[in-house]
Amino acid sequence: MSSGVDSAVSAALYAHKYKNVHGIYMxxxxxxxxxxERDWNDVQQLCHDLKISCERVNFERDYWQTVFQPMIDKYARGLTPNPDTGCNKHVKFGKLANYLESKYHSKRWWLVTGHYARIMKHNPSGETHLLRGHSSKKDQSYYLSSIPPSIMPKVLLPIGHYIKPEIRELGKQFGLHVASKPDSQGLCFVSPDQNNFRDFLNNYLEPNPGDIVSQDGKVWGHHQGLWHATIGQRSTVSMPQGDPNFKGTWYVSAKDPVKNQLIIVRGWDHPSLFKDQANLYELDWLYPQEKVLAIPPQELQFQFHSLGKRYNIKSIDLTNDKLSVNIHPKARAMAPGQIGVIYRGNQVLASGIIM
Structure with missing residues (x-):
C-alpha cells in the first residue's frame, strides 16, 4: 500500500470479500x-478504516543497491534509465516477494497491488499472461515488463480492469479518506523546492563539463554533464538566428560518452533523430523466449515509452543475448538506457534495455 487511492481501493476490494487481508507498506x-512518514500515516489510517492489519517493511538498502545507485551510474554515462521498472523488478516484485515467501512459505498467499495492468490465466494453455490495463490512459504494463515471470501467478491486479474515474468513485463508496488524493508525480524524495529532476541528480553527480557540438564537430556551447540533456529535447544553446545556415530550433540528437559531448541538429524532424532499429540487452522474458521468437513479426509491437506510440515490428533477431528489433515507422528520440518492450496486442512478451 502506497497511500494512494489505487492501492487503497485494491485493498478495500479484497478486505470486503476476505478476512485474511494484510496491508504492507514499503x-x-x-x-x-x-x-x-506522511504516506505511512495514511496507510495506517486506511488499514484502520478497512479493519485490516498493516506492516511497515524497510527495503531502503535494496532500493539503493539495485535501483538508485545503478540509475545514478547510468545517468553519469549518458544513458536514460527508468527507475520505475527497476524498482518493480528488484524490489516490489523481487525483494518483497521473497520476504512474503519466507514469511508465509507454508501457507498460500497472493500479492495484491494497485497497478493499472492485468495478470490473467490463459485458459487454453494454462499460462499466466501480463496484459495491458483496461484504461489506455493509465496502463502501467510497460513498468511491469521486467518483473520475474515466476511471481505472476501470485500477483493480483484488480484495478487493471477499471478506469481511473471508476476507482475514485469506488474509493468514495468505500469511504476512503484518500479517494480524492492527487496522483503522485515523480519520485517522492525529490524535494519540491528543486526545479527539476536534474537539480536532484546534481546532489549525487559531480559536474562533468563537456562540449555541445553540431554534427560537423564545431563547438557551440558547453554542458555540465551528459545527464543535463535528453535526446530529442530542444538544445539550450543560442544559435545565430541571423545566419540562414543556423536559423531555427536545434535539438539534442545524441550523446557521446567517450568524448563527453552532446550533439545537436537543426529541426524537430532532422533524420538523425529517427531510428528504425532498437538493440536490446539485459533481456527479461515474461513469455518463453522460444515462443516469442516463433511468433510472426507482423503480430508484434514495440514500445519504448509508457503510454507511448506502438510501433509495428518488421523483424526480430536474437544473437549473443542481444535482441535486434526492426520497426516501422521510424521512432523519434529513442535513447540508450530506455526500456524497450515487445507486445503481442495487449500481452507483454519481453523487454530489455536499449543500447
Missing part, C-alpha cells in the same frame, strides 16, 4: 523522509 527511501 519504506524504500530514508526512514525519516517527510514523504515516507
Amino acid at each position: 519504506a524504500n527511501w530514508s526512514q525519516t523522509a517527510t514523504c515516507t
Whole structure:
C-alpha cells in the first residue's frame, strides 16, 4: 500500500470479500523522509478504516543497491534509465516477494497491488499472461515488463480492469479518506523546492563539463554533464538566428560518452533523430523466449515509452543475448538506457534495455 487511492481501493476490494487481508507498506527511501512518514500515516489510517492489519517493511538498502545507485551510474554515462521498472523488478516484485515467501512459505498467499495492468490465466494453455490495463490512459504494463515471470501467478491486479474515474468513485463508496488524493508525480524524495529532476541528480553527480557540438564537430556551447540533456529535447544553446545556415530550433540528437559531448541538429524532424532499429540487452522474458521468437513479426509491437506510440515490428533477431528489433515507422528520440518492450496486442512478451 502506497497511500494512494489505487492501492487503497485494491485493498478495500479484497478486505470486503476476505478476512485474511494484510496491508504492507514499503519504506524504500530514508526512514525519516517527510514523504515516507506522511504516506505511512495514511496507510495506517486506511488499514484502520478497512479493519485490516498493516506492516511497515524497510527495503531502503535494496532500493539503493539495485535501483538508485545503478540509475545514478547510468545517468553519469549518458544513458536514460527508468527507475520505475527497476524498482518493480528488484524490489516490489523481487525483494518483497521473497520476504512474503519466507514469511508465509507454508501457507498460500497472493500479492495484491494497485497497478493499472492485468495478470490473467490463459485458459487454453494454462499460462499466466501480463496484459495491458483496461484504461489506455493509465496502463502501467510497460513498468511491469521486467518483473520475474515466476511471481505472476501470485500477483493480483484488480484495478487493471477499471478506469481511473471508476476507482475514485469506488474509493468514495468505500469511504476512503484518500479517494480524492492527487496522483503522485515523480519520485517522492525529490524535494519540491528543486526545479527539476536534474537539480536532484546534481546532489549525487559531480559536474562533468563537456562540449555541445553540431554534427560537423564545431563547438557551440558547453554542458555540465551528459545527464543535463535528453535526446530529442530542444538544445539550450543560442544559435545565430541571423545566419540562414543556423536559423531555427536545434535539438539534442545524441550523446557521446567517450568524448563527453552532446550533439545537436537543426529541426524537430532532422533524420538523425529517427531510428528504425532498437538493440536490446539485459533481456527479461515474461513469455518463453522460444515462443516469442516463433511468433510472426507482423503480430508484434514495440514500445519504448509508457503510454507511448506502438510501433509495428518488421523483424526480430536474437544473437549473443542481444535482441535486434526492426520497426516501422521510424521512432523519434529513442535513447540508450530506455526500456524497450515487445507486445503481442495487449500481452507483454519481453523487454530489455536499449543500447
